[in-house]
Amino acid sequence: MERAPQIEVRGVAMGYGEFVVQSDLNFSVGKGDVFIIMGGNGCGKTTLMRALIGLQRPAAGTVRYDGEDFWGATEEGRERMKRRLGIMFQGGALWSSLTLAENVALPLAEYTDFPPARIAEIVSFKLALVGLAGFEDFYPSELSGGMKKRAGLARAMALDPDILIIDEPSSGLDPLTARRLDDLILELRDSLGTTIIVISHDLSSILAIGSDSIYLDADTRTMIATGNPREALRTGDPRVRHFLTRGSQ
């Protein structure tokens, strides 16, 4: 597995109006990494994700995908880079007027010329991967919170993206389902070579799947590079150890 940085973040700062959420973020994500962004509630993880996926222009700094400046690019260039991303939002963000199958099918219909029968097959398979086989014709409002999240992941995986960005996969999932999702993430990485960015504060999952990580600190409003979370747990920054041990260290 080559380890050229696929995503590079340099000097990024983000905020809402005057309020600076995080600043001076520097990290790079290698191809095939499972990169964890961790931190307490409200420290700015989701805001960072929005800067990575083109929803919110950072106040400063650059984001590069394979060396190409994301925010400095033209609208078309950004669209092209975004097409390599699959994104699962914190709340699932399923389109409420479409059934699950239609939700997963829409990106496929949009960006491939597959015939409908083929698309239907792919959709069923992706839903089965996240444990939702048989729920094709359900509307999002007819699902539980955890099921919505899994459906959101199925939609994010629809186009087999190069880079999968997942906001809190396991919060709201029962332990067994969360475990299966971790396995799925590792499997996607191993078999499809997908680079995966996971925003999480689920400790067991962070330690189980992470290969690299950063910690966003809410007090200093900047990041701590933490490397492999398992090592960070043993030898990392005291604040990170405090977080990873649920405050007992």
Place this chain on the structure above:
Amino acid sequence: MTLAHEAAAGEAGRKLELRRPAEDSLEVVLSGRWCLDGTLPARDAVERELGAGVRRLTFAAGALGEWDSGLLTFLAGVLKACAARGVAVEQGGLPEGVRHLLAMASAVPEQKVPQRDAAAQSLPARVGKATLELVRGAPAMLRFLGEITLSFMRFFSGRAHFRMSDLWLEVEQVGPRALPIVSVISFLVGLILAYLGADQLKLVGAQIFIADLVAIGMVREVGALMTGIIIAGRTGAAFAAQLGTMQVNEEIDAFRTLGISPVDFLVLPRMLALMLMVPLLTLYAGFVGMFAGLVVSVTIFDISLFEYYNETLRALELKHFWVGLSKGTVYGAMVAFAGCLRGMQCGRSAEAVGEAATSAVVTGILLITIAASVMTIVYYQLDI
């Protein structure tokens, strides 16, 4: 020595006593039942006492009965007052559970978040702010108008992405389902017009011209105006609420990240549905209004059915229908524009969705009225 003393309040026998065991210390003695459902004492007495040279505060709760958050909020307030005055507090006298909960409440210090300017502002400040917001809103409106124009261009070149089934769903919502309310209102408005005309035309003995007034009035102006306003309240608000909820659920972000234009997918079918259906409803409203005029004229003002019919035919020209239809189309577009604009601008909370819906109706009716005036003047000048 008991210095201050607040008597037991009511049935429960709750009691707060303040003792001064030493010159610089204060003991707070709690007894009886301290629950939210009873009346709780004010902290004034304690704070007054704290002001009088106290450096140390202790508690005695030996006779404390049942307690809940009532006691905790009281104590939290006392602790805060002590912290502000630099008084040392010994919580040893409190029950263990109380101590633990108080410690937890103070474990995470208050966050330093940006100040909210929620404080009441003076009237001039509020007016100024509202004006600035109005002015700042204009570019956003224009940008949205531009996005919609681009989207229409994609639509006419066959490249817009939306689902036909969405369009038909909206068409059904806007059209057939609005028929009852449009019928009722246009019938009543037709009736009002007929009475208004009858009263005035009686003076010159030309009551037969009621037919002209009602026909031209309903078909040219009032049919479209009433339909537009009904649709603004019924559908404009619904559009804003739907899109606003999608904004809250990050559904619109999900479209954006997939590179699917939410304007194409969500706004376009809604615009098309209204621009298609409002003219048809306008036409229908015109006929219902004329029918009301007929009923009134024949039953109340002794005009024969045949006379009324002939007079109506004489009065109506095709151009009146074109004027009505064009106005209906424009009003439909205005309502859809206002509803979708406010929906897409919606913030991320349930409250914001409500505001978006309200604002959509207000904006919609405002735009309709402006468009109505402009078009009436233009058509008059062009002699249409």
